[in-house]
Amino acid sequence: MRKHIKNNVSWVGKIDWELREFHGSDYSVDKGSSQNSYLIEEEKTVLIDTVWQPHSSEFLDNLKTEIDLEKIDYIVANHGEVDHAGALVEIMKEIPDTPIYCTANAKKSIIGQFHHPEWNYQVVKTGDSLDIGNGKKLIFVEMMMLHWPDSMATYLTEDNILFSNDAFGQHYAVSELFNDKADQCTLWEQAIKYYANILNPFSNFVTKKIDEIVELNLPIDIIATSHGAIWRDNPLQIVGKYAEWADAYQEDQITVVYDTMWNGTKSIAHEIGKEIELQAPDTKVKVLSIPHVDKNDIMTEVFKSKAIVLGSPTYLNGVLATVAKWLYFLKQLKFKNKKAAVFGTYGWSGEGNKVLRQSLEESGFEVIDKEIKVNYNPEKEDLSEAKELVSELLKSLEK
Structure with missing residues (x-):
């Protein structure tokens, strides 16, 4: 079931209430999670990311009730890790010639994991853009080491949405999707746990990437993460927290x-x-x-x-x-x-x-x-x- 995000942008992902561990058994999950996939329907139709492979059949069945798969013009793979790209194999069986926009490292990652070098990869780098019609573009921003070498974010102009992938997310199941609908204590507990255990080793990259995003001078109304709550109420608050957490963070504890x-x-x-x-x-x-x-x-x-x-x-x-x-x-x-x-x-x-x-x-x-x-x-x-x-x-x- 799709959920409306803004204008012609919808969420088509998976709320994973039963998830209890992640990265094998290396990361504990006690509040569920989500794999957030997004559908943009302008003159061109774009699917941004998919879901984890165990949910690929359910994801594909749900997507087919929302749209004829043949109408998908482009797929954006912000990250090749299987919790985001896990349903690509099933989708590409149905629409095998659809262009997949990703970084050079993501192409290597996706081929290495799924063994499909024949797919139509379109390699992009920071600043590259894709016109999707109605005066809107997708702008790609490489997010190397946040938290894989292949990671990137995608920005939708006019709607001012940053599809941030793993950056700014949490493992937290929020059926209402948005940060203003989430329990605030749980939201911030899960956000700092996610940063401390997954992103802290890459804090130097976090600081540099935040500076780079600021320098792009892009207005951001929504940060659409790949896990957990989507930031629409004061979305830059999580960017500010990341800047704070990346700076050798400590409290009086x-x-x-x-x-x-x-x-x-x-x-x-x-x-x-x-x-x-x-x-x-x-x-x-x-x-x-x-x-x-x-x-x-x-x-x-x-x-x-x-x-x-x-x-x-x-x-x-x-x-x-x-x-x-x-x-x-x-x-x-x-x-x-x-x-x-x-x-x-x-x-x-x-x-x-x-x-x-x-x-x-x-x-x-x-x-x-x-x-x-x-x-x-x-x-x-x-x-x-x-x-x-x-x-x-x-x-x-x-x-």
Whole structure:
């Protein structure tokens, strides 16, 4: 079922209420999502993006109830990833000669994934345009590394709609489609989670691309994303947030992250949390257990934090596997301008803190000298070390 966006532009995508994970199992989805596809019907008819392959038959059946597929003059593939281009194979069976407008990298990506080099690819770059009649054009803007090398956005003149693909989106099912109809708390929670876990590694590209879009001086009335809510109420608010998030973002928050074996490390974690509350009462504190809190939600809190305190017991001359896995993901996300401290317990060897410190430094964190390292279960005097650790951490944040 199509939904009206503006004038001759309609949404023809898929609201995916059941979706619970994305990028394999690497990204958690707890509010559903959508794959947003758009139909423009001017003198020329244009389909912008499709949906994920598991929904391709449903998508095609629905599209056929709205339009004769033979009337589609052009397809725009803003991104070759399968959640956007997944229905191309089914559509091209029906209209095999239809031109597909995409970047050079997207052509490689689509051929590599779907193995159809014979399709009619029309390669475009930033500034190229396509006349679709009635005084309207599509202008293409390459969005390299937001978040694949093949990504681009497409701008519709006169209607002033930016089809932004993965930029500015969220994994959030909104049946009413628009940001002003969405629950605002959930909308912004999902938007910052999406940025922190998917786009933060490419923040340098985000800053440059925002500057480039501003320099194009295009009026933007609607930002039509590929996932989640479409921004029509003050659409540039999300652009402003991206500019803020891309600039080594942090709030007045410290997050304590840990895993434990026999609760010794856990008791230190909670003592540190209490001490932060005492010494910095205006600072938000989160104490999060790696195996009990979704890793994407933890990373969102790390993204918002000015510092983290990380703990693990020593295990097999290193740290717990849960912590090691989490540290690998932390390094991938390339957070900047954040401080850290480490703590842990050990039985006989005690390498855990060294591993934590080295891993954090490799991930771009500045780690303070003070640490807590306790042989077996902590006693009262061991827990009292949290006071000195927190004090040193807070002083480091003043520099």
